[in-house]
Amino acid sequence: MTRRAWWLVVLNILLPGSAQVLAGSRGPGRFGLRASLTFVLLLVLTGALYKVNPALVLTVATNSIGLWVIAAVMVFYSALWVILTFDTLRLSRLVKARPKARPYIAGLATLVMIVVAGSSGYGAYVATTASGVLSTMFITAPSEPPVDGRYNILLLGGDSGPDRDGMRPDSMSVVSIDAETGQAVIIGLPRDLTLVPFPEDSPLNAAYPNGYGYEDYCDVTACMLNAIYTEVDQKSPEMYPNAGAAGSEPGIEGMRDAARGITGLTIQYYALIDMQGFSDLIDALGGVDINVAERLPIGGKEDLSDVEGWVEPGQQHMDGFTALWYGRARHGSSDYDRMARQRILQQAILTQVTPANVLTKFQGIAQAGQQVVKTDLPQGALGYFTNLAGKTKALPMSTVELVPDNGVDPTDPDYDYIRGLIAAALSPSVPE
Known part of the structure; x- marks a missing residue:
């Protein structure tokens, strides 16, 4: 009877339902076997389909309906495992097993039940939470096609801290991604760029036909990007x-037109990241590792008075607060140094974030993400872009900073030269 009890418990672990079939409870056993084999078959088919077409699998996994179906399957399988485990313990007749073996048999069955059912339950929780988060963060709209084989995304870092009046994008870049290979180029746009041109179809072109701030004319104090x-x-x-109906804002659309005019690229999507909430996102991810080149002040004034602390040089594991100041600090350096640090921070996050990291800290990441990110990327395109991001992560990322070191004078920019720099970065010559 002891051997019988062990066999039934192990069979229930390996293939739920098989213990019931062998012990004579054929109705529940057959149902459990069919459900278990169906679940295994679904996993195998999903894995095979992912090998062939990962974007399709990821599309289902980032779709609200698909996520609720996944959650329902997880809840069903979790409940089934609990029911079959208790039934297996009943059928094993532990009272007839050796007294010393009883707690081990029951303990093994219970432990595996808790692990499997708990994992399935957590998977259902993640799926339902993700459905709500994705529906909140991303819009429902048709996908935009690539232009010249590329997707170009305007990335804005909005600084709306307590020491600021309103929000203004102090970090601006265009991420251009090859639609097939995932190869990405980050184009850094300095905030003090002047005489910004606008495309002919932009309403800002009518207001500023000679460029934004031509002859020092604009409707705000500083006529910069x-x-x-x-x-x-x-x-x-x-x-x-x-703008609002399209999941954007008038100010963001003005910046999109400015980015189009500067780079000569079609900007299909944007993402606005609130820099204050960005700190929470880094904390939720468990921090980020950065090799700091120089000592940077936290807070303070231009003369480095009233500094709250320092980001020290060397390899650092940064929490959100420190990472925010690493990317934000400019006292004692320059805006262009800050732009370079922001690129380092972007690449570090892209490289260090893993699916396992996201899943284990999902609740904090989901809460931070809803507060941090605003975008017009449609939810229906998430599967494709998630797959593309995996390719991007595996490749080296290049940057084009529109700064004096690259021959760009922000106070008197040559936009033909700028577009030439960008074109060369996007289509590098290949030696024979």
Whole structure:
């Protein structure tokens, strides 16, 4: 009877339902076997399909309906495992097994039940939570096609801290991604870029046909690139009456037109990351590892008075607060140094974030993500872009910073030269 009890418990672990069939409870056993084999078959088919078409599997896994179906399957299998485990213990007749073996048999069955049912239950929780988060963060709209084989995404870092009046994008870049290979190029846009041109179809082109701030004319104090957001948002939101319906804002659309004019690229999507909430996101991910080149002040003034602390040089594992100041600090250095650090931070996050990291800390990441990110990326395209991001992560990422070191004078920029720099980075010559 002791051997029988061990066999039934082990069989229940290996193939739920088989213990019931062998012990004579054929009705529940057959149901459990069919359910277990169906679940295994689904896993095998999903794995095979992922090998052939990963974007399709990821599309289902990032779709609200698909996530609820996954959650329902997880809950069903979790409940089935609990029921079959207790039934297996009943059928094993532990009272007839050796007294010393009883706690070990029951303990093994209970431990595996807790692990499997708990994992399935957590998977259902992640799926339902993810469905809500993705529905909140991403819009429902048709996907945009690649242009010249690339997707170009405007990435804005909005600084809306307690020491700021409103929000202004102090970090601006365009991430250009090859739609097939995932090879990415980050184009850094300095916030003090002047005489920004706008495409002919932009409402800002009519207001500034010779470039933003030509002859020092604009509707805000400083006629620089990052002031376009403030001007459109606060002075002339009527320029973009359909922005809200498209999951955007007038100020963001003004910045998108500016990025189009500067780079000559079609900007299909944008992502606005609130820098204050960014700190929470880094904490939720468990921090980020950065090799700091120089000592950087935390807070303080331009003369480095009232500094709250320092980001010390060397290899650092940063929490969100430190990472935010690593990317934000400019006192004692320059805006261009800050741009370079922001690229390092972006690449470090992309490299160090893993699926396991996200799953184990999902609740904190989900809460931070809802507060941090605003984007017009459609939810239906998430599977494709998640797959593309996996390719991007595996490849070296290049940058084009529009700064004096690259021959760009932000106070008197040559936009033909700038577009030539970008074109060369996106289509590098290949030696014979």
